[in-house]
Amino acid sequence: MxxxxxxxxxxxxxxxxxxxxxxxxxxxxxxxxxxxxxxxxxxxxxxxxxxxxxxxxxxxxxxxxxxxxxYKKVNDAVSRQMKEGTNFGRPHAIEFELADYLIKVLPATQMVKFAKNGSTVTTAAIKLARAHTGRKYIAFCKDHPFFSYDDWFIGTTACDSGVPEEIRKLTLCFRYNDISTLEKLFNDYRNKIACVIMEAATSEPPRDNFLKSVQNLCHANRAVFILDEMITGFRWGLGGAQKYFGIKPDLSTYGKGIANGYSLAVLAGRRDIMELGGIIQKKSPKVFLISTTHGAETISLAAGMATIEEMKNKRxxxxxxxxxxxxxxxxxxxxxxxxxxxxxxxxxxxxxxxxxxxxxxxxxxxxxxxxxxxxxxxxxxxxxxxxxxxxxxxxxxxxxxxxxxxxxxxxxxxxxxxxxxxxxxxxxxxxxxxxxxx
Ligand SMILES: Cc1ncc(COP(=O)(O)O)c(C=O)c1O
CATH class of the missing domain: 3.90.1150.10 (Aspartate Aminotransferase, domain 1)
Structure with a gap:
C-alpha cells in the first residue's frame, strides 16, 4: 500500500x-x-x-x-492446506485428525470442539454446564480479568451497556485464594450454581491448596468446574496449568497459542458433558453447541497441528x-x-x-x-x-x-x-x- x-x-x-x-x-x-x-x-x-x-x-x-x-513450519503447513481447500459442506478429515491428536495431548480431555475465538468456547462451556446441571447461575473469579465478550461476563464489568439486568443477575463472583467467598456462594445459592469458571493463576500463585479446594467444592455441589486455559494452555506446558497444579477440571477452554496466531480455540472436557452437544445421545435434549460457518476452517486447523507438533518436538x-x-x-x-x-x-x-x-x-x-x-x-x-x-x-x-x-x-x-x-x-x-x- x-x-x-x-x-x-x-x-x-x-x-x-x-x-x-x-x-x-x-x-x-x-x-x-x-x-x-x-x-x-x-x-x-x-x-x-x-x-x-x-x-x-x-x-x-x-x-x-x-x-x-x-514461523516457517506453520506457514508451510498452511500453504499445503490452502492448496486443498479451506471450507466444505461436510467435515474435513483434518477436524478428526486434530481432535484425535488433542485428546492425546491435553489432560482431562475426552472430546473437543473447535471455534475461532476464546469467547466462543468459554460461553459454550457455560451453556453446556447449564444444560448438564439444569441450573442457571454462574460463579466466576473476580480477580481474573477477562473470560468472554459475551453478556454473561461483560455484564459484570463497567461496560454493561446493552446487557439486560436479568442476564447480569445470573453471574456471581468469588475472590481468588479466598475459598470462603466461593463457599458462601454455594450456601447462598444452594443447588442453583451450574458452574465455576476461573484461570488457574494470573499474577498471584494459588495458596493453601486453593485450586483443589475449588475443584472439591464444585464436585460436592455437583457444579461443573471450568478452567480457562486461554493464557496458560500451550504455554506452561502442553498439559497447561492443570497439569502443573495437578487439578482436573470438567471442562477446559483454550485459545491463544494453539495455532501460532491463526484463529483456533478449543473447548475440551468430559465426554458425558460434551456429548450433550452431540447427535448420537438420546437421553437429554440436544444442546445447540458451537455451530458456525468458519468453526473448522481447515487453514487454522493445519496451523494448529503444525504448531503443536513443533512445540512438542522442540520442547x-x-x-x-x-x-x-x-x-x-x-x-x-x-x-x-x-x-x-x-x-x-x-x-x-x-x-x-x-x-x-x-x-x-x-x-x-x-x-x-x-x-x-x-x-x-x-x-x-x-x-x-x-x-x-x-x-x-x-x-x-x-x-x-x-x-x-x-x-x-x-x-x-x-x-x-x-x-x-x-x-x-x-x-x-x-x-x-x-x-x-x-
Ligand atoms: C483468560 C481469557 N479467557 C478468554 C478470553 C477471550 O478470548 P478471545 O479474545 O479469543 O475471544 C481471553 C482473551 O484475552 C482471555 O485472556
Whole structure:
C-alpha cells in the first residue's frame, strides 16, 4: 500500500471501525501517544509499523503467536492446506485428525470442539454446564480479568451497556485464594450454581491448596468446574496449568497459542458433558453447541497441528520457562537497582509475566504506566505491560529488552523522585478496557 493511502486510512480509522481495532486491548487508548498506529508486518520476535520502524514485540498478537511471526513450519503447513481447500459442506478429515491428536495431548480431555475465538468456547462451556446441571447461575473469579465478550461476563464489568439486568443477575463472583467467598456462594445459592469458571493463576500463585479446594467444592455441589486455559494452555506446558497444579477440571477452554496466531480455540472436557452437544445421545435434549460457518476452517486447523507438533518436538514450553525466568530475574534486579520496588512490580509465572505500576499510596497508576510505556516504545520495543515470550525470543531479545528496560526504569525513577511524571507525558494516559464512558 502506498504511503499516502496508508496515511489517509490511519487518519479516518475511527470512522471506519468502532474502536478502530477488533480487540479493545489493541485500541489507541491502551498505548502511549508514541506507539505505532498500525502494524504492517512481523517476522520472528519483531514487527514493523506504518513508518517502517522496527520493534521488538512483546505483545505477540495478544499472546496468540507463540512460535514467532511468520514461523516457517506453520506457514508451510498452511500453504499445503490452502492448496486443498479451506471450507466444505461436510467435515474435513483434518477436524478428526486434530481432535484425535488433542485428546492425546491435553489432560482431562475426552472430546473437543473447535471455534475461532476464546469467547466462543468459554460461553459454550457455560451453556453446556447449564444444560448438564439444569441450573442457571454462574460463579466466576473476580480477580481474573477477562473470560468472554459475551453478556454473561461483560455484564459484570463497567461496560454493561446493552446487557439486560436479568442476564447480569445470573453471574456471581468469588475472590481468588479466598475459598470462603466461593463457599458462601454455594450456601447462598444452594443447588442453583451450574458452574465455576476461573484461570488457574494470573499474577498471584494459588495458596493453601486453593485450586483443589475449588475443584472439591464444585464436585460436592455437583457444579461443573471450568478452567480457562486461554493464557496458560500451550504455554506452561502442553498439559497447561492443570497439569502443573495437578487439578482436573470438567471442562477446559483454550485459545491463544494453539495455532501460532491463526484463529483456533478449543473447548475440551468430559465426554458425558460434551456429548450433550452431540447427535448420537438420546437421553437429554440436544444442546445447540458451537455451530458456525468458519468453526473448522481447515487453514487454522493445519496451523494448529503444525504448531503443536513443533512445540512438542522442540520442547517449546521449556523455552518459555527458561526465557521467562531470565527476564523475571533480570527485571527484579533492575527495579531494585533503581530503588522503585514500591512503584514497579513484576508479577506472574515465567511463561506469563506482567508488570504493574503503582503510586505512592500503592494504587495502580496509569500515569506511571504511561510514562514507562512511552520510554519503552521510544526505544523500539512494543510492550503493553505483559511479556508474551515466544520461541523466537532468544537470549539476545532478553538481553536487548533488559538494556532498554534499565534505561527506561532509570528515567522513571528520576521522574518519580523529582515529582515530574506529569511533565514527561506526551499524550493522554493509557486506560483500562472496561471504561463505562470513553
Ligand atoms: C483468560 C481469557 N479467557 C478468554 C478470553 C477471550 O478470548 P478471545 O479474545 O479469543 O475471544 C481471553 C482473551 O484475552 C482471555 O485472556
Amino acid at each position: 502506498n504511503k499516502s493511502k496508508l496515511k489517509k486510512l490511519i487518519d479516518k480509522r475511527h470512522r471506519l471501525i468502532p474502536g478502530a481495532a477488533h480487540t479493545y486491548s489493541k485500541g489507541d487508548d491502551q498505548f502511549p501517544a508514541n506507539a505505532p498506529k498500525v502494524i504492517i508486518k512481523g517476522a520472528g520476535a519483531y514487527v514493523w509499523d506504518e513508518n517502517g520502524k522496527k520493534y521488538l514485540d512483546w505483545c505477540m498478537g495478544l499472546r496468540s503467536v507463540s512460535l514467532g511471526h511468520c 517449546v514450553t521449556d523455552h518459555f520457562w527458561k526465557m521467562g525466568k531470565l527476564l523475571q530475574n533480570g527485571l527484579q534486579k533492575l527495579i531494585a537497582k533503581r530503588g522503585i520496588e514500591n512503584h514497579v512490580k513484576v508479577f506472574g509465572f515465567p511463561p506469563n509475566l506482567s508488570m504493574g505500576f503503582f503510586d505512592k499510596k500503592g494504587e495502580s497508576s496509569a500515569l506511571i504506566r504511561t510514562v514507562f510505556l512511552q520510554e519503552i516504545v521510544s526505544r523500539n520495543i512494543l510492550f503493553q505491560g505483559y511479556f508474551a515470550v515466544s520461541f523466537s525470543h532468544k537470549r539476545k531479545e532478553i538481553s536487548d529488552t533488559l538494556k532498554v528496560f534499565d534505561q527506561a526504569l532509570s528515567k522513571l525513577a528520576v521522574a518519580i523522585s523529582d515529582d515530574k511524571l506529569e511533565k514527561e507525558l506526551i499524550g493522554p494516559t493509557v486506560k483500562g478496557v472496561f471504561q463505562k464512558y470513553n
